[in-house]
Amino acid sequence: MEIEKLESWYNKNRRELPFRLFKDPYRIWVSEIMLQQTQVDTVLPYYDRFLKVYPSVVELAQTSEETLHKMVEGLGYYRRFGNMLLAAREIVEKHGGKFPNTYDEIRALPGIGKYTAGAILSIAYNQPYSALDGNVIRVLSRYLGIQGDMRQEKNRKHLDTINQSLIEKAHPEIYTQAVMELGALVCKPTKPFCAECPLRETCFAFAHQAVEDYPEISKTKAKRILHFVTFILRKDGQLLLKKREENLLKGMYLYPQLEADHLEEALNAMERTGVRLSISRHRGIVKHVFSHQTWVMDVYEAEVLKGMPEGCILVSDQAFEKLPMAVAHKKIVM
Numbered sequence: 001m002e003i004e005k006l007e008s009w010y011n012k013n014r015r016e017l018p019f020r021l022f023k024d025p026y027r028i029w030v031s032e033i034m035l036q037q038t039q040v041d042t043v044l045p046y047y048d049r050f051l052k053v054y055p056s057v058v059e060l061a062q063t064s065e066e067t068l069h070k071m072v073e074g075l076g077y078y079r080r081f082g083n084m085l086l087a088a089r090e091i092v093e094k095h096g097g098k099f100p101n102t103y104d105e106i107r108a109l110p111g112i113g114k115y116t117a118g119a120i121l122s123i124a125y126n127q128p129y130s131a132l133d134g135n136v137i138r139v140l141s142r143y144l145g146i147q148g149d150m151r152q153e154k155n156r157k158h159l160d161t162i163n164q165s166l167i168e169k170a171h172p173e174i175y176t177q178a179v180m181e182l183g184a185l186v187c188k189p190t191k192p193f194c195a196e197c198p199l200r201e202t203c204f205a206f207a208h209q210a211v212e213d214y215p216e217i218s219k220t221k222a223k224r225i226l227h228f229v230t231f232i233l234r235k236d237g238q239l240l241l242k243k244r245e246e247n248l249l250k251g252m253y254l255y256p257q258l259e260a261d262h263l264e265e266a267l268n269a270m271e272r273t274g275v276r277l278s279i280s281r282h283r284g285i286v287k288h289v290f291s292h293q294t295w296v297m298d299v300y301e302a303e304v305l306k307g308m309p310e311g312c313i314l315v316s317d318q319a320f321e322k323l324p325m326a327v328a329h330k331k332i333v334m
């Protein structure tokens with residue numbers, strides 16, 4: 001690969017993003033976690049707010065999971081932030097608040113996989129460790145003409161080995177960001193701007209007019225559609241909410257809901273657990289699409305007449321404002 005051309009293109013064309021201003025491993029870690037499955041434009045306002053409140057790992061380690069979830073409410077994939085908090089506390093306890101600088105120590109932190117460790121080590125510490133993300137997979141598979149379904153682990157591993165050999169010949173901090181930036185700005189998933197690409201003279205896919213054939217990515221299964229009856233429930237003037245324990249939306253609060261096709265089925269299920277409701281209003285259907293499933297929620301306002309739905313807590317309207325709510329339920333405007 002023409003690494004020098006790529007690096008020099010990056011130095012001239014890179015976007016001025018706030019997480020590129022400092023080579024601080026903490027800031028780079030925060031940005032990498034936020035950017036997982038999330039667009040840069042969405043992340044930017046969260047990133048600025050986050051660093052104002054948590055300027056270092058020490059402040060982050062002292063926060064509560066609830067406060068942290070409220071701060072990132074709307075970003076989705078909340079388990080990453082629960083892990084982030086555990087990792088921050090571990091950095092304070094085991095490393096005296098200083099972000100570690102070896103691969104093994106960084107990988108040992110909760111929620112840090114091979115990609116994130118590679119990104120931190122190469123960008124913050126200029127160490128040659130591969131960071132293979134979707135942009136890098138696209139650029140390398142096109143540039144080198146590497147075939148194979150990139151959903152398969154063995155094919156990603158093969159590309160990761162190639163990326164590792166390339167970064168060892170490059171300036172790690174520049175190389176990692178340069179390939180990612182090329183993927184984001186030029187070598188886009190559809191209609192890449194090959195005419196503006198610093199690698200076009202030696203690019204396999206460009207030479208073979210096969211740019212859109214790479215990378216090979218098999219289709220995912222159709223999204224599951226789940227039907228819920230969702231209740232905005234009140235008891236003694238307070239709202240009932242439930243903290244989510246499952247991986248999807250872990251740590252966020254939701255209104256109580258049951259997987260059911262219609263209201264009667266949900267009410268019967270409640271009755272079986274000793275809970276009786278009085279329905280006051282039908283709010284209608286609210287839909288929320290996740291990456292692997294769609295929730296179709298039939299929403300009702302109701303009062304609890306008897307019992308208490310399992311796992312629910314009572315909150316005042318003021319306390320409700322401070323709790324991190326899942327966006328799927330935030331859409332259900334009070």
Ligand code: SF4
Pocket residue numbers: 139142143186187188192193194197198199200203204205206211
């Ligand atoms: S020439 Fe086109 S396909 Fe090849 S790396 Fe550049 S943008 Fe991607």
